[in-house]
Amino acid sequence: MAPKEYRYTPEHEWICPESNNKGKVGLADYAQSQLGDIVFLDLPATGTQVEQGQKMGEVESVKAVSDIFAPVSGQVVETNQTVIDEPGLVNKDPYGAGWLVKMELSKPPELDALMDSDKYDEFVAQLTENGSDQAGG
Amino acid sequence: MIELLKKTPLNKVHHDLGARMADFAGWELPVWYTSILEEHKTVRSGAGMFDVSDMGRVWITGRKAGAFLDRVLTRPASRLEIGSCQLCLLCLEDGGILDDLLAYRLGTHRYLIVWNAGNIERKLGWLQHWAGSDPDIVIQDRTADTVMVAVQGPAVCRLPNLEGVCRLPRFGHTQTRIEKVEALAARTGYTGEDGFEIIGDAASASQLWESLIKQGAKPCGLGARDSLRLEAGMLLYGQDMDTSTNPFEAGLGWLVEMDNGDFIGKSALLEIKRQGIKRKHIGFQMTGQGIARSGYRIVKCGQEVGKVTSGSYAPTLDASIGFCYVPIELAFIGTDIEIMIRNKPVPAQVVNRQFYKKGA
Numbered sequence A: 001m002a003p004k005e006y007r008y009t010p011e012h013e014w015i016c017p018e019s020n021n022k023g024k025v026g027l028a029d030y031a032q033s034q035l036g037d038i039v040f041l042d043l044p045a046t047g048t049q050v051e052q053g054q055k056m057g058e059v060e061s062v063k064a065v066s067d068i069f070a071p072v073s074g075q076v077v078e079t080n081q082t083v084i085d086e087p088g089l090v091n092k093d094p095y096g097a098g099w100l101v102k103m104e105l106s107k108p109p110e111l112d113a114l115m116d117s118d119k120y121d122e123f124v125a126q127l128t129e130n131g132s133d134q135a136g137g
Numbered sequence B: 001m002i003e004l005l006k007k008t009p010l011n012k013v014h015h016d017l018g019a020r021m022a023d024f025a026g027w028e029l030p031v032w033y034t035s036i037l038e039e040h041k042t043v044r045s046g047a048g049m050f051d052v053s054d055m056g057r058v059w060i061t062g063r064k065a066g067a068f069l070d071r072v073l074t075r076p077a078s079r080l081e082i083g084s085c086q087l088c089l090l091c092l093e094d095g096g097i098l099d100d101l102l103a104y105r106l107g108t109h110r111y112l113i114v115w116n117a118g119n120i121e122r123k124l125g126w127l128q129h130w131a132g133s134d135p136d137i138v139i140q141d142r143t144a145d146t147v148m149v150a151v152q153g154p155a156v157c158r159l160p161n162l163e164g165v166c167r168l169p170r171f172g173h174t175q176t177r178i179e180k181v182e183a184l185a186a187r188t189g190y191t192g193e194d195g196f197e198i199i200g201d202a203a204s205a206s207q208l209w210e211s212l213i214k215q216g217a218k219p220c221g222l223g224a225r226d227s228l229r230l231e232a233g234m235l236l237y238g239q240d241m242d243t244s245t246n247p248f249e250a251g252l253g254w255l256v257e258m259d260n261g262d263f264i265g266k267s268a269l270l271e272i273k274r275q276g277i278k279r280k281h282i283g284f285q286m287t288g289q290g291i292a293r294s295g296y297r298i299v300k301c302g303q304e305v306g307k308v309t310s311g312s313y314a315p316t317l318d319a320s321i322g323f324c325y326v327p328i329e330l331a332f333i334g335t336d337i338e339i340m341i342r343n344k345p346v347p348a349q350v351v352n353r354q355f356y357k358k359g360a
Helices: A029-035 A081-085 A117-129 B011-016 B036-045 B065-072 B120-131 B160-165 B202-214 B222-231 B266-275
Strands: A013-017 A022-027 A038-042 A055-061 A065-069 A074-079 A101-105 B020-024 B027-032 B048-051 B056-061 B084-091 B097-107 B110-115 B138-141 B146-152 B173-178 B181-186 B195-201 B279-286 B297-300 B303-314 B319-327 B336-341 B344-351
Touching (some): A029 A055, B011 B027, B011 B202, B027 B036, B027 B222, B036 B222, B048 B202, B048 B222, B056 B065, B065 B110, B065 B120, B097 B120, B097 B181, B110 B195, B120 B138, B146 B202, B173 B202, B181 B202, B195 B202, B222 B319, B279 B336, B303 B336, B319 B344
Antiparallel strands (some): A022 A101, A055 A065, B020 B027, B048 B146, B056 B110, B056 B138, B181 B195, B279 B344, B297 B303, B297 B336, B303 B319, B336 B344
16 A cells, blocks of 8 residues: 555655645555565756656666656755665665655655556556556566 | 457466566566566575466477487487487578577487477478478477466476486476476476476466466566576577577577588588678676667667667666667677667667676
8 A cells, every 4th residue: 555645646656745835756666566676776967957747767677677756846955866776676665765765745746647556556456456566478 | 459369278377376477478477476677586595487388389309300309400309319309590591590499309209399489480480391291290389279388497406397307417307296296398488597488288278377376486477587697697589589580699609510411501601600790699788877778779989789689677787777679899898879768878888798797
C-alpha cells in the first residue's frame, strides 16, 4: 500500500510534500518491483531546474532501463548520495531510505493534480489485472 | 494477434513460486523468483537451478546416425565415446552459424543433441533435408515430452541427490536416478560454474524439481542465467551469433575441426579462414558510468563501428560489461571504445572476453 501523505504520478514517481514548498521524490514500490534489482541511478545535480513531466534522470536494473520524470516543476535542492552509492535501497525501501532527490516546488498547485494514495493503489491494481508485465528474456 | 507462449512442464511450479514470468524465444519462463542479484550470487557461491526445458532435445538414432551428424556438425560426433558429449556448431553451407549445440553419444547408434530454443522449425527442417529419406537416420524431437533442469554452482556435489553423478568428468553423462526419477545427467552448464544438466520425462518434472529444492538447490531465473553466462564469456545464439556470423569472427574457431572429413560449411569456412576475418567478437568493460545493452552503438573516433550484442551489469565483478563485434584492428585488449548510451558516448575498454573465471 502506498503511503497516505504522498502524491503519485502515472509513471510511478512519488513526492512527499514537506514544509516550505519542498518535497522528497522517489520511485513507487510498483516501479521497483517491475524493474527488479536496481544497480545504477543517474540523478539530476543540485540546482537543476525541471518542469513537471520532464525527464530528470534514469534508473537501471540488471534487466531494464527506465526514465525518471519530474513529478512537479521546480529546482532540485538535494540528491540522495546514499542511494547513488547503494541503488538497491530503492528496492529495499522505496518510500523511505530509497528517496532520490529533494525538490523545491515552483508551482505547488501541481500537487493537487497528482494521484493520492487511494487513487494510486487503484491505478496499480488495474495495471496488475491487465497483466502489463513486460520483462525482457 | 496474441501469440500463445509455449509452457514447460514446470510452468505451474514457477507460477506457484511467484516467479516473474516473461517471453523467451516463444516460451514463458521465469526471469527471476526473488532477485536476479541474489540468484546470480547463489550460483557463484552455492547451488542454483534453472528450468532450461525451452532448449530443444532431439534424438538422432539409426545405423547412419553418427555419419549423419559428422556431416552436419563442425566436430565429428561419431568420435565421441559413449557417455560423453561435446559443444559444436551447426553451420550453413556458407559457414554462417545456424546454432550452437551439445551433441551427446548415448550408444553405438544413439545420439542426442541439445540446442537453443529459437529457430526450431528451420533447424529441424535443415536436419531433415540432409537426412533425406534414409531409413537409417531417425530424427525425433522429444522437447515437448521431456524436461530439462540445470543445477549449477560450486556446491552442487554437496546435494545428496547428485552425489552419484559427481564422479562424472566434465562433459560426461550417465543415465541415473535422482530420488525416484529416471534421468540423464550431464556435467555441463552455461554459467561458468560446476554443475549438471538433467533431462527427465515431462511427467516427472515437478518431482525432479521438488526433490532438488528439498536438497538445497535454489530456483533461479533467466535473468541470472544471462548475467552468469555473460560473465563467463559464453555467447548467446541470436544475440552474439546468428546465420550472418561465422565461427571464426565469433571466436568459436575451436569448435570447428577441419582435419576430420567433410562437413556442411567446411569449404566456405576454409576459405574464410584463408582470407582472414574482418571483425571479431570481443568483450568490453565500461570505464564510464552506465550499462551497455544489446543494440547500443559502438563508436570509435566519432564513427560507428559496431553494436552491442550482449550487455549487462555483472554482479560478481560489480561492473558493467558486454560483448560486441568490432573491426579486427580494434579487437585488442586495452583498446578504448565508446558506447552510445542514450545518445551520450560513454567510454569502455576491450578486455578478455572471459570476464569471470571460476576460482580466479
